[in-house]
Amino acid sequence: MIESRQTVPRKTVEKAAPAAKPAAKVYSRPLSHSSISMYLECPQKFKLKYVDKLPELPKWFFSFGQSVHKALEFFYSIPALPAPTLERLLQEYKDGWLKAGYKDAEQEREYLEDGERILREFYAKNIKTFKLPLFAEYKFELEVEGVPLLGFVDRIDKLDNGKLHILDYKTGKAIPKERLQADRQLTMYQLAVEKLIGAEVESLTFYHLPTNKELTVGPRAAAQIDALKDTIVTVNDGIQASRFDPTPDEGKCRWCDFKPHCPAFRPGFYGAPLPAPAKAAPAAQPDLPGGLGDSAKLAELVDRYGDALANVKRLESDAQALREEIAAILGRNGYVRAFGSRFEVSAAAETRWEIRDRVKLLEVLKRHGLYEATLKPAAPEVYRLLDDPKLPLEARRDLEALAEKKQLPGLSLKPLSEGRA
Numbered sequence: 001m002i003e004s005r006q007t008v009p010r011k012t013v014e015k016a017a018p019a020a021k022p023a024a025k026v027y028s029r030p031l032s033h034s035s036i037s038m039y040l041e042c043p044q045k046f047k048l049k050y051v052d053k054l055p056e057l058p059k060w061f062f063s064f065g066q067s068v069h070k071a072l073e074f075f076y077s078i079p080a081l082p083a084p085t086l087e088r089l090l091q092e093y094k095d096g097w098l099k100a101g102y103k104d105a106e107q108e109r110e111y112l113e114d115g116e117r118i119l120r121e122f123y124a125k126n127i128k129t130f131k132l133p134l135f136a137e138y139k140f141e142l143e144v145e146g147v148p149l150l151g152f153v154d155r156i157d158k159l160d161n162g163k164l165h166i167l168d169y170k171t172g173k174a175i176p177k178e179r180l181q182a183d184r185q186l187t188m189y190q191l192a193v194e195k196l197i198g199a200e201v202e203s204l205t206f207y208h209l210p211t212n213k214e215l216t217v218g219p220r221a222a223a224q225i226d227a228l229k230d231t232i233v234t235v236n237d238g239i240q241a242s243r244f245d246p247t248p249d250e251g252k253c254r255w256c257d258f259k260p261h262c263p264a265f266r267p268g269f270y271g272a273p274l275p276a277p278a279k280a281a282p283a284a285q286p287d288l289p290g291g292l293g294d295s296a297k298l299a300e301l302v303d304r305y306g307d308a309l310a311n312v313k314r315l316e317s318d319a320q321a322l323r324e325e326i327a328a329i330l331g332r333n334g335y336v337r338a339f340g341s342r343f344e345v346s347a348a349a350e351t352r353w354e355i356r357d358r359v360k361l362l363e364v365l366k367r368h369g370l371y372e373a374t375l376k377p378a379a380p381e382v383y384r385l386l387d388d389p390k391l392p393l394e395a396r397r398d399l400e401a402l403a404e405k406k407q408l409p410g411l412s413l414k415p416l417s418e419g420r421a
């Protein structure tokens with residue numbers, strides 16, 4: 001007999017529920033003074049830049065600031081005295097010059113020269129008292145209330161009393177006194193430096209390089225540091241909760257590279273009046289009649305149109321420079337004609353009058369009865385006349401019989417990000 005095998009009741013195996021995975025962070029990189037400021041300025045802009053990592057156009061004012069900063073970092077990073085010479089400092093500046101973002105070669109040259117001026121004046125003011133700093137371009141990483149932070153302090157000097165002096169170089173606009181007192185960047189630097197270096201901060205300075213002026217205040221009080229910690233936590237909470245509402249405002253949207261991607265500026269509304277500051281973006285705007293394909297094409301055409309006009313400008317300026325150089329060589333050698341392999345040029349001196357005083361000139365013409373003889377109808381004046389509602393009816397009828405008003409397509413173009421310093 002075959003004994004039936006006893007069936008052992010199967011035990012239900014209870015698997016332990018897998019430990020709940022912590023939700024992935026919306027943004028896990030350390031925050032910096034500039035990323036915090038951007039979130040406070042416009043959460044959507046923060047998202048497009050830091051979370052979606054959309055590229056921004058290069059800006060001349062960033063290139064310029066970094067070029068000057070790098071030269072000063074070199075100046076104060078030497079391992080031992082003596083200080084670098086002015087020539088060495090300027091050479092370092094030129095070698096490290098960043099070219100990106102300038103409108104044209106002329107603007108780049110102006111700023112290159114202005115940076116030289118700034119460094120010369122900085123050198124003259126500081127060389128006699130030059131001392132090695134405690135740190136140049138001090139990088140800090142720390143956590144504040146669990147939020148990772150990252151930053152770079154331009155310079156930290158150790159004072160004779162053992163306390164610290166923090167300096168931040170600025171190459172932009174003049175800094176109002178109220179900003180110096182309230183600026184979060186200096187507060188963050190004090191917080192980081194005191195925590196990581198372990199010495200007390202005695203003073204905080206914005207060194208405004210274009211005017212070679214230092215603006216210094218005493219250390220931040222504990223309440224101001226606590227307020228900054230609260231701001232850091234609030235910003236981090238907003239980011240991790242994906243609170244990225246756009247906060248459109250004419251002043252800031254005008255220079256925002258992300259406008260074509262911003263929900264507050266739907267495709268098809270490029271160039272429409274900017275939304276009023278307090279108004280939320282409309283939830284759904286109609287797309288272009290041709291759909292997103294047309295929107296993408298339009299964006300591409302706008303950029304190509306801008307590039308084409310920029311090329312025309314650049315070529316005109318190149319042609320002008322070539323014209324002047326050729327004319328100078330012809331003049332120097334007494335030549336009237338020169339040949340290339342595909343073109344020839346002939347010297348054609350242009351002589352013209354320059355009027356010193358237009359008002360007096362008109363008086364003199366009238367006095368000598370020559371005024372009428374110099375008049376000829378100028379097209380813009382005729383257009384103005386035709387649009388003038390005070391034009392007598394009969395004259396209008398006669399003129400309109402000879403002219404036709406036409407609507408021509410026109411575009412006004414401007415770069416998406418420029419003009420900030």
Ligand code: SF4
Pocket residue numbers: 042044045048246247248249252253256257258259262263264265
């Ligand atoms: S365009 Fe204006 S609202 Fe949109 S991301 Fe930029 S700053 Fe914010």
